[in-house]
Amino acid sequence: MKILCLHDDGENKEILQSELASLLPKLQDSNADLSFEFANGPLQDSNLSTNNSSLNESPRYRFYEAEEVKDIRKANKWLAKKLDDDGPYDGVLAFSQGAVLISSFLLYRQWYDHELSPAFKFAIFISGCIPLKVLKDLGVPVPKQAEDAVAQAKTQCAEGLGPLLDHTSKARRAVFNSDDCFGLNLNKIPLELKIRIPTVHVWGENSPMFPTSVQLAGLCDPYIRKIFIHPGKHEIPHGRQELMELASLIEWCIERGNWPGQIPQ
Numbered sequence: 001m002k003i004l005c006l007h008d009d010g011e012n013k014e015i016l017q018s019e020l021a022s023l024l025p026k027l028q029d030s031n032a033d034l035s036f037e038f039a040n041g042p043l044q045d046s047n048l049s050t051n052n053s054s055l056n057e058s059p060r061y062r063f064y065e066a067e068e069v070k071d072i073r074k075a076n077k078w079l080a081k082k083l084d085d086d087g088p089y090d091g092v093l094a095f096s097q098g099a100v101l102i103s104s105f106l107l108y109r110q111w112y113d114h115e116l117s118p119a120f121k122f123a124i125f126i127s128g129c130i131p132l133k134v135l136k137d138l139g140v141p142v143p144k145q146a147e148d149a150v151a152q153a154k155t156q157c158a159e160g161l162g163p164l165l166d167h168t169s170k171a172r173r174a175v176f177n178s179d180d181c182f183g184l185n186l187n188k189i190p191l192e193l194k195i196r197i198p199t200v201h202v203w204g205e206n207s208p209m210f211p212t213s214v215q216l217a218g219l220c221d222p223y224i225r226k227i228f229i230h231p232g233k234h235e236i237p238h239g240r241q242e243l244m245e246l247a248s249l250i251e252w253c254i255e256r257g258n259w260p261g262q263i264p265q
Contacts, residue, residue: 006098099128122257146183
């Protein structure tokens with residue numbers, strides 16, 4: 001069983017592999033057939049400071065230049081070619097920008113290529129999000145409240161601050177309230193524009209960007225979705241207890257994704 005693993009903006013497959021070094025063996029202990037393939041993004045990051053890098057440091061990569069529809073659609077084409085060349089993959093584990101690529105790819109494919117089978121049987125999103133511009137491009141109604149929530153989160157992140165108190169106070173309600181998922185009315189979004197494979201969503205409660213992860217979770221089928229919130233920020237959890245809980249959820253996701261008849265038609 002092969003799982004594709006995609007890194008964050010300005011990182012590379014070696015960094016992600018290192019970050020997951022404590023988690024993946026736990027998964028393989030339960031399922032010896034699991035294999036993980038790490039891939040670099042198609043664009044080399046030219047913004048690295050030479051003062052913070054060495055001649056021996058591996059290049060860093062990204063999947064797209066800007067969070068614009070044209071850039072994300074271009075990254076989607078790269079992913080489609082990779083799936084054709086190196087796939088098929090049973091599942092995907094994606095961190096941050098990698099998760100943007102996967103979530104947008106799944107939704108575009110469901111909408112425009114609905115006759116095709118899903119690209120993956122299951123997905124694990126770590127600090128993931130779905131850009132509101134992508135939703136707009138797909139015809140999803142995006143209220144100003146949703147745009148404001150994301151803009152506020154990005155401001156907090158840019159200033160090196162934690163999440164807004166207002167966002168924290170709404171977190172639990174946003175996860176379970178389909179009428180107001182940080183401004184998105186999930187009841188007005190058709191099933192074809194929701195991710196319908198089993199998913200696990202991971203985010204840090206101290207990340208200012210967590211509302212965007214809540215929005216992505218809201219766009220996934222709640223009956224085959226699990227959420228894991230760790231006490232950190234925009235990162236992959238590393239605590240022993242956290243890893244045990246996360247491994248258990250991922251094992252559930254893998255098993256659920258391979259149930260007979262799971263793949264939606």
